[in-house]
Amino acid sequence: MNVDKPTTDDVVLEQIWQEIHQRHLGNDSELNNDEGNNNKDVAATFISLSDHLKCGYTTDAASKLRESLHNDRFNVVPPPVDCPAWLCLVLPCIKHLKSMKAHKNCMPEDAEVLRNGKWIRYDAASLVVGDVIRLEEGDIVPADCVVNINDCNQEEYDDDLLVDLKAVTGRSRPKLIPTGSTTTRDQRTLLLGGTVVQGRARAIVTVIGKETILGQLIKDGKFPVDESTFGDDKESIMMDEETKNLTTMELGTMT
Numbered sequence: 406m407n408v409d410k411p412t413t414d415d416v417v418l419e420q421i422w423q424e425i426h427q428r429h430l431g432n433d434s435e436l437n438n439d440e441g442n443n444n445k446d447v448a449a450t451f452i453s454l455s456d457h458l459k460c461g462y463t464t465d466a467a468s469k470l471r472e473s474l475h476n477d478r479f480n481v482v483p484p485p486v487d488c489p490a491w492l493c494l495v496l497p498c499i500k501h502l503k504s505m506k507a508h509k510n511c512m513p514e515d516a517e518v519l520r521n522g523k524w525i526r527y528d529a530a531s532l533v534v535g536d537v538i539r540l541e542e543g544d545i546v547p548a549d550c551v552v553n554i555n556d557c558n559q560e561e562y563d564d565d566l567l568v569d570l571k572a573v574t575g576r577s578r579p580k581l582i583p584t585g586s587t588t589t590r591d592q593r594t595l596l597l598g599g600t601v602v603q604g605r606a607r608a609i610v611t612v613i614g615k616e617t618i619l620g621q622l623i624k625d626g627k628f629p630v631d632e633s634t635f636g637d638d639k640e641s642i643m644m645d646e647e648t649k650n651l652t653t654m655e656l657g658t659m660t
Contacts, residue, residue: 414555415454415553415554415555417551417554417588417589417590417593418454418458418551418553418609419454420590421551421590421609421611422454422457422535422609425474425534425535428474428534429470429473429474432473432474457535457537458519458537458553458607459522460519460521460522461518461519461520461521461522461536461537462519462520462533462535462536462537463520463521464520464521467520467531467533467536470533470534470535471533474533474534475533475534475613475614478613478614478615479530479531479613479614480529480530480531480532480533480547480548480613480614481530481614481615482508482511482512482597482614482615482617482619482620482623483615483620483623484505484508484509484623485502485505485508485623485626485628486502486505503629507572507628507629508623508628510572511545511572511573511597511598511619512529512545512598513529513544513545513546513547513597514528514529515527515528515529515547516528516529516532516538516544516547516548517538517539517540517541517544518532518536518537518538518539519536519537519538519539524539529547529548532547532548532610532613533610533613534610534611534612534613535609535610536548536609536610537607537608537609537610538550538607538608538609538610539605539606539607539608540566540595540601540605540606540607540608541601541604541605542601542602542603542604542605543600543601544600544601545598545599545600546568546595546596546597546598546599546600546601547597547610548597548610548611548612548613548617549594549595549596549597549610549611549612549613549617549618550594550595550608550609550610550611551590551593551594551595551608551609551611552566552582552593552594552595552606552607552608553606553607553608553609554582554584554585554588554593564603564604564605565581565582565603565604566581566582566601566603566604566605566606567579567580567581567582567601567602567603567604568580568582568595568599568600568601568602569599569600569601569602570595570596570598570599571630572598572599572600572619572629572630573596573597573598573599573618573619573622573630574596574630575630575631579602579603580595580599582595582604582606594611595608596617596618596619597612597613597617597618597619597620598619
């Protein structure tokens with residue numbers, strides 16, 4: 406099977422794609438009183454999942470999504486000490502705080518994204534929910550996302566996908582993405598700030614910026630994660646908390 410021709414038998418990705426469509430439809434209708442014409446425009450923005458996995462968003466579609474879903478916000482997570490630039494110049498020690506260093510190490514500069522049918526290296530801040538991204542060894546995961554299992558099952562993607570999420574979850578063991586057809590959404594979810602240590606795959610962006618797990622940890626003052634609190638012996642506890650957060654973040658706060 407050719408990796409450039411994704412199948413559409415992935416129930417998880419289909420669900421995500423429909424959620425994004427409905428979210429966009431609802432937000433756009435609120436902004437436009439001419440609901441009939443507006444719904445027609447929105448429907449034209451969304452194509453089938455199969456076609457989307459081949460072509461990604463057009464530049465115009467991505468811009469429209471940023472406006473309607475994200476209120477013109479970009480995929481940016483503010484640092485733990487979010488001070489004006491002039492203050493950082495006056496007090497350069499701020500940049501050397503443990504939390505600031507950890508934040509810097511989690512922030513990707515760019516991402517490989519499918520735009521207008523072509524893979525391009527793009528500013529990670531420009532990603533929107535629903536973007537198709539490609540990850541490979543050494544990449545920092547640029548947003549919370551769900552892996553396309555169909556890619557992992559291809560011969561071209563023969564290495565298991567391992568992602569180090571220690572910066573976000575506190576777990577020292579990399580997360581292995583299973584490839585079975587019954588794989589759940591949470592099992593396939595990667596978080597912004599993780600690092601791919603082996604393998605490669607495509608994924609669909611589900612949450613960006615402040616609404617990511619990393620963004621919420623920083624907002625709640627829980628970053629950097631205390632590894633002694635969430636070590637390997639407490640992995641199941643962290644998984645329960647993470648699963649709860651993921652459900653809330655992905656389904657309830659795509660703004």
